Amino acid sequence: MRRYLLKRLAGMIPLLFGITIISFGIMHVAPGEPVVIGQEFNPKVSAEDINRLRIYYGLDKPLYEQYWNWLQRLSVLDFGESFAADHRPVLDKVLERLPITIWINVLAMAFIFAIAIPIGVLSAVKRDSWFDRGMTVFVFIGFAIPSFWLGLLLMMAFGVQLSWLPISGIHDYDWKQMGFWQQQWDLAQHLLLPVFVSAIGGLAGMSRFMRSGMLEVIRSDYITTARAMGLPESTIRYRHALKNAMLPIITLLGLSVPGLIGGSVIVEQLFSIPGMGLLFYGAVLARDYPLVMGITVIGAVLTLLGNLLADVAYAWADPRIRHGGK
């Protein structure tokens, strides 16, 4: 297991390099330089000033040297300072926004798991039943529905019409006066819709995947053997088939991380949740380059970590991989 982990970690190194190259590339395909943008018509900024800034930011050096310097700073987690008026380090800004984004995504993932697996298994077991057909319709709609539209509809129904749930932010205005459990309840109410909206796409995909995985396993030889031995159908299904059908789900989990992290921009903007997605959105609108690049790199690294976690979980669940067999 340790060898496997080390191998995986070593495999991440070229990916990390790739991420930095892509990010650095994006920064430099942009027309105009960061020091010049917005200053072209500023009479207070002379050509010498711009040149000074250029030297200050190292933009006069050759590209590979700039990349190397940027990489060196990245390696000590120095993402530079935000262009915003507060000039705070990018890392600080991201770190204070990160927990809520990770929370929402973890909850969404847990929700997907808790719902998609039973749906998939039931659809496979009761193949072509009304339940199965109904779920197929749900899956197609789940794939096609724009998450922000679903969010808007839910806000309209539960927030505006019924007034059951709050529609923006993560706290009520009197959060500070609440007791501990009241605060948790308030937070839960605020997070319910965002988590559901984040989860919908994954929910559809995962239940579909679970269904076909289960169908495949049910057809395999060892299940036939188990049946021939006279094991009760429920034992076959839920002890032998389910376990094996669950394996590929773990990989899918890793693959769904980029979508969840990317999707947090839309969900957080929609529900005004102060997380990394909203920070990123603000940075894009304000052309806050260091912040945009910092978040892109951090988001990609988080995705890599998610993939790694999924792989490790897979190895842990599947002895064939754990022991380095074929």
Added chain:
Amino acid sequence: MKRPLMLAGGAIVGTVAILAVLAPWISPFDPNHINVKWILLPPSIEHWCGTDTLGRDVLSRMLYGARVSLAVGFVAVGIAIAIGVMLGAMAGYAGGRTDALIMRATDMVLCFPTFFLILAVIAFLEPSIWNIMIVIGLTSWMGVARLVRAELLSLRKREFVMAAESLGVSAMRLVWRYLLPNAMGPILVSAVLGIAGAVLIESGLSFLGLGVQPPDASWGNILTEGKDNIQIAWWLSFYPGLAILITVLGYNLLGEGLRDALDPRLRNQH
């Protein structure tokens, strides 16, 4: 009616395409005509989908929005297919180190949160319909590349390819005339499904205000107005979103249906 779902998908795709093409002739009103007397009218016989905050007819704007969505979908997918086929063919034909290199790069882009990447690029360029097409295209070729590579790897070992090779057919010609035509089916399927994805991404970007810029209409940017007026004007949110849902659903149904029809092995699995 052997494949009702695929036909339904095809019908949706066809209808939306016709409506989009005919938009200038069938729109009941000028989509950009501002009329202060008509501000935020609910749906009526005159304005089927109501009017927006500037008194513009929402149905007309949605018809014009269909043009934007489909144009972005087609061009972006065209770019993605071009890149994917080129890289996939190179990897699948050359094999060895070229293959390993290209596939590593593909895996790398695949684990990037694409939406972040798109937004990052939009931050540096101006948001415009052309930039969006290019950016979506540049970030969605990975699936096609993998698929073309896999097809080519398996096709290369077939007799007719080996026969052509031993007759001295050039590499270029072998790929174009012998290998790629046999991989057309899966490419077509992923193109159709790709359009659905591109339409969703475009509407998401426009919803965030980073896509198609007002006054040009797009389904996504009508929804932005819907969000701002969520308490008073449900129709601004409801209809454009429904249009996106139906369109994407249509392409997905068509794509899945084509996949089943083209690959008999899958027929009993769904």
